[in-house]
Amino acid sequence: MxxxxxxxxxxxxxxxxxxxxxxxxxxxxxxxxxxxxxxxxxxxxxxxxxxxxxxxxxxxxxxxxxxxxxxxxxxxxxxxxxxxxxxxxxxxxxxxxxxxxxxxxxxxxxxxxxxxxxxxxxxxxxxxxxxxxxxxxxxxxxxxxxxxxxxxxxxxxxxxxxxxxxxxxxxxxxxxxxxxxxxxxxxxxxxxxxxxxxxxxxxxxxxxxxxxxxxxxxxxxxxxxxxxxxxxxxxxGGSDPMIVCRDADVDSAVAGAVAGRFYNCGQTCTAVKRLYVMEDIAEEFKRKLTEKVSQIKTGNGMMKGTKMGPLIDMEARDKTAGVIAGIQEDYDAEILTGGEIPDSPDLKCGSFLEPTVITGAPKDCTLFTEEIFGPVLPVAVVKNMDEAIEEANRTKFGLGASVWTTSLKNSFEASEMLDAGIVWVNRHLKIPPEVPFGGEKExxxxxxxxxxxxxxxxxxxxxxxxx
CATH class of the missing domain: 3.40.605.10 (Aldehyde Dehydrogenase; Chain A, domain 1)
Known part of the structure; x- marks a missing residue:
C-alpha cells in the first residue's frame, strides 16, 4: 500500500x-x-x-x-x-x-x-x-x-x-x-x-x-x-432518450421527464438524459417543463421539503457545471431554468447545482452524445417518429429509452426500433425485481x-x- x-x-x-x-x-x-x-x-x-x-x-x-x-x-x-x-x-x-x-x-x-x-x-x-x-x-x-x-x-x-x-x-x-x-x-x-x-x-x-x-x-x-x-x-451507464409524441398526454410526459431526470440529482444510469419532443407540442411542453423544474426545491436531503439533493462531490458538481457553461459558450443554446451553483448560505458547503433545462443545443453536442451524470436535461425538437428514433439511436450507449404516446403503433415501433436493453412506454426509470435489466452497445x-x-x-x- x-x-x-x-x-x-x-x-x-x-x-x-x-x-x-x-x-x-x-x-x-x-x-x-x-x-x-x-x-x-x-x-x-x-x-x-x-x-x-x-x-x-x-x-x-x-x-x-x-x-x-x-x-x-x-x-x-x-x-x-x-x-x-x-x-x-x-x-x-x-x-x-x-x-x-x-x-x-x-x-x-x-x-x-x-x-x-x-x-x-x-x-x-x-x-x-x-x-x-x-x-x-x-x-x-x-x-x-x-x-x-x-x-x-x-x-x-x-x-x-x-x-x-x-x-x-x-x-x-x-x-x-x-x-x-x-x-x-x-x-x-x-x-x-x-x-x-x-x-x-x-x-x-x-x-x-x-x-x-x-x-x-x-x-x-x-x-x-x-x-x-x-x-x-x-x-x-447510458444516455437514455425520452421521446414525446404529438399525441402524448403532455402533463404526464412532463411529470415523467422531471421524475426521470432529476431523481437522485440526475445521478442514475437509466435517468432521462436527453429529450426529443415533436414540434406540434414543443412550445407547450417546454413551458410546462420549465415551470415544473423551476419549482424543485434543492437542499440537504435530511431537510423537510427537499426534492433534490447535491451531487456526490464537488468534482462532479464542477464537471457538470462546466458542461453547461461550455454549451452556452460554444452554441446558441438557451437555459430555460437553472444552470447555476446556488449561492444561499445553507448550500455553500455542499456540492449543489440547480436543476437545469437547456434548449437549442445541437443534437450532436456532448449533451446528446455522452452520459451527463447530473441534473441537466437537454430538450430537442423533432419533426416525427422517424427523426426521433434516428436521433435516439445516435449514441454509443443503449441502456434504456422511453416513448410517451397514446398510439399503439408508436408504442410498437419505438419498442422495436430503439437500441436499448429496456424500453418504457409512458413511464421511465422504474424497474421491478422480476424484470431483466441491462444494456446494449457500450x-x-x-x-x-x-x-x-x-x-x-x-x-x-x-x-x-x-x-
Missing part, C-alpha cells in the same frame, strides 16, 4: 462537507484473504438447499424494512439523496431480496430421455466464489441486485462497495449475517477501485464478477479480467434482475445414465 495513503477512508456528506463516517482501506492482500475465507466456506454454503438460503434472504428483508428509517438516514448522510428517495431505495433493496427468496424453490435442471443412451439430465450448480463491485449512486439497491441471485444460487459473494458510499452497504451486510448468512460467505471489502476492485477483477479464483459503473472503468475491469475465465456482468453486457440473473450465477452439469 502507498505509504502516503491512510489506512482508513473518510466518507464525506456531500450536502455539508462534514465527515459521515470512516471505513478501513482494504488492500489486495485483504481481498485475497476474503477469497480464501470464502473458499473454505463455499462447500458448506452450497450444500444448503436453495429454499434454506432463500429463507435467510427473506428474514433479512423483514429486518431491513423494520430498520428503514435509520438505514435511510445513513444513506442520505453518505450519498446526499433526499430522505424520501433513500427510504424508497431501502424498500427496493428489501423487495429484491424478497423476490429471490420467493423463487429460490424454482432452481432445477432438465430431464432428457434418450432411448439409445438411457437417461440424460442436467443439474444446476453454483459457480463458486463471485465478486460484486457496487457504485455510489444507488448502492443499496444495486447491492441487492447482485447479492440476491448469487446467494440463492449457492455462491459465496465478495462485495466491494464504492469508497464514497460504503456505510449503508456494510449495515445491510451485517443484517444478512445476523439472519444466517456466514460472514465468509458474504464478506465486504472496503477500499479503492484501483486496489480492492482490481484484486477482484484479476483473481482467477473469482468465477463471476458483476460490475456497475462508468464505461471507462468497466472497460478497465474487462481488461483486468481477460484470461481469468470469469463470467462478467457489466452495467456501464452500456454493457449481461443482465441483472429476474430469473436470468439467477441463471447467470449457476452452471449446468449434464449426467448421462445407462441402466
Amino acid at each position: 502507498n505509504e502516503k495513503e491512510p489506512d482508513i477512508i473518510e466518507i464525506i456528506n456531500p450536502a455539508t462537507g462534514e465527515r459521515a463516517g470512516t471505513v478501513n482501506r482494504c488492500t489486495k492482500e485483504d481481498v485475497h484473504s476474503a477469497i480464501d475465507g470464502a473458499e473454505d466456506a463455499f462447500s458448506g454454503w452450497a450444500a444448503k438447499s436453495p429454499r434454506e438460503r432463500g429463507k435467510m434472504l427473506f428474514l433479512a428483508a423483514q429486518e431491513i424494512r423494520n430498520k428503514q428509517v435509520g438505514l435511510a438516514e445513513l444513506l442520505t448522510a453518505e450519498q446526499g439523496k433526499p430522505l424520501s428517495e433513500a427510504k424508497n431505495e431501502i424498500q427496493g433493496c428489501a423487495a429484491v431480496l424478497e423476490y429471490y427468496s420467493s423463487i429460490s424453490g424454482t432452481v432445477r435442471g432438465d430431464f432428457l430421455p434418450k432411448s439409445d443412451y438411457g437417461y440424460s439430465f442436467t443439474v444446476k450448480k453454483p459457480l463458486g466464489i463471485c465478486g460484486a463491485i457496487i457504485p455510489w449512486n444507488m448502492p443499496v439497491l444495486i447491492m441487492a441486485w447482485k447479492t440476491g441471485p448469487a446467494l440463492v444460487a449457492g455462491n459465496c459473494l465478495i462485495v466491494k462497495p464504492s469508497s464514497k458510499t460504503p456505510l449503508t452497504s456494510l449495515k445491510i451486510a451485517s443484517i444478512l449475517h445476523r439472519c444466517g448468512i456466514p460472514e465468509d460467505v458474504l464478506p465486504v471489502v472496503t477500499g479503492s477501485g484501483s486496489e480492492a476492485g482490481s484484486a477482484l477483477a484479476e483473481s482467477r479464483k473469482i468465477a463471476a464478477l458483476s460490475f456497475t459503473g462508468s464505461a471507462e472503468t468497466g472497460n478497465f475491469v474487462e481488461k483486468l479480467s481477460c484470461g481469468t475465465g470469469k463470467r462478467l456482468t457489466l452495467e456501464l 452500456s454493457g453486457s449481461g443482465r441483472e434482475n429476474g430469473l436470468c440473473a439467477l441463471e447467470r450465477y449457476m452452471k449446468e452439469k449434464t449426467v448421462i445414465m445407462t441402466p
Whole structure:
C-alpha cells in the first residue's frame, strides 16, 4: 500500500462537507484473504438447499424494512439523496431480496430421455466464489441486485462497495449475517477501485464478477479480467432518450421527464438524459417543463421539503457545471431554468447545482452524445417518429429509452426500433425485481434482475445414465 495513503477512508456528506463516517482501506492482500475465507466456506454454503438460503434472504428483508428509517438516514448522510428517495431505495433493496427468496424453490435442471443412451439430465450448480463491485449512486439497491441471485444460487459473494458510499452497504451486510448468512460467505471489502476492485477483477479464483459503473472503468475491469475465465456482468451507464409524441398526454410526459431526470440529482444510469419532443407540442411542453423544474426545491436531503439533493462531490458538481457553461459558450443554446451553483448560505458547503433545462443545443453536442451524470436535461425538437428514433439511436450507449404516446403503433415501433436493453412506454426509470435489466452497445453486457440473473450465477452439469 502507498505509504502516503491512510489506512482508513473518510466518507464525506456531500450536502455539508462534514465527515459521515470512516471505513478501513482494504488492500489486495485483504481481498485475497476474503477469497480464501470464502473458499473454505463455499462447500458448506452450497450444500444448503436453495429454499434454506432463500429463507435467510427473506428474514433479512423483514429486518431491513423494520430498520428503514435509520438505514435511510445513513444513506442520505453518505450519498446526499433526499430522505424520501433513500427510504424508497431501502424498500427496493428489501423487495429484491424478497423476490429471490420467493423463487429460490424454482432452481432445477432438465430431464432428457434418450432411448439409445438411457437417461440424460442436467443439474444446476453454483459457480463458486463471485465478486460484486457496487457504485455510489444507488448502492443499496444495486447491492441487492447482485447479492440476491448469487446467494440463492449457492455462491459465496465478495462485495466491494464504492469508497464514497460504503456505510449503508456494510449495515445491510451485517443484517444478512445476523439472519444466517456466514460472514465468509458474504464478506465486504472496503477500499479503492484501483486496489480492492482490481484484486477482484484479476483473481482467477473469482468465477463471476458483476460490475456497475462508468464505461471507462468497466472497460478497465474487462481488461483486468481477460484470461481469468470469469463470467462478467457489466452495467456501464447510458444516455437514455425520452421521446414525446404529438399525441402524448403532455402533463404526464412532463411529470415523467422531471421524475426521470432529476431523481437522485440526475445521478442514475437509466435517468432521462436527453429529450426529443415533436414540434406540434414543443412550445407547450417546454413551458410546462420549465415551470415544473423551476419549482424543485434543492437542499440537504435530511431537510423537510427537499426534492433534490447535491451531487456526490464537488468534482462532479464542477464537471457538470462546466458542461453547461461550455454549451452556452460554444452554441446558441438557451437555459430555460437553472444552470447555476446556488449561492444561499445553507448550500455553500455542499456540492449543489440547480436543476437545469437547456434548449437549442445541437443534437450532436456532448449533451446528446455522452452520459451527463447530473441534473441537466437537454430538450430537442423533432419533426416525427422517424427523426426521433434516428436521433435516439445516435449514441454509443443503449441502456434504456422511453416513448410517451397514446398510439399503439408508436408504442410498437419505438419498442422495436430503439437500441436499448429496456424500453418504457409512458413511464421511465422504474424497474421491478422480476424484470431483466441491462444494456446494449457500450452500456454493457449481461443482465441483472429476474430469473436470468439467477441463471447467470449457476452452471449446468449434464449426467448421462445407462441402466
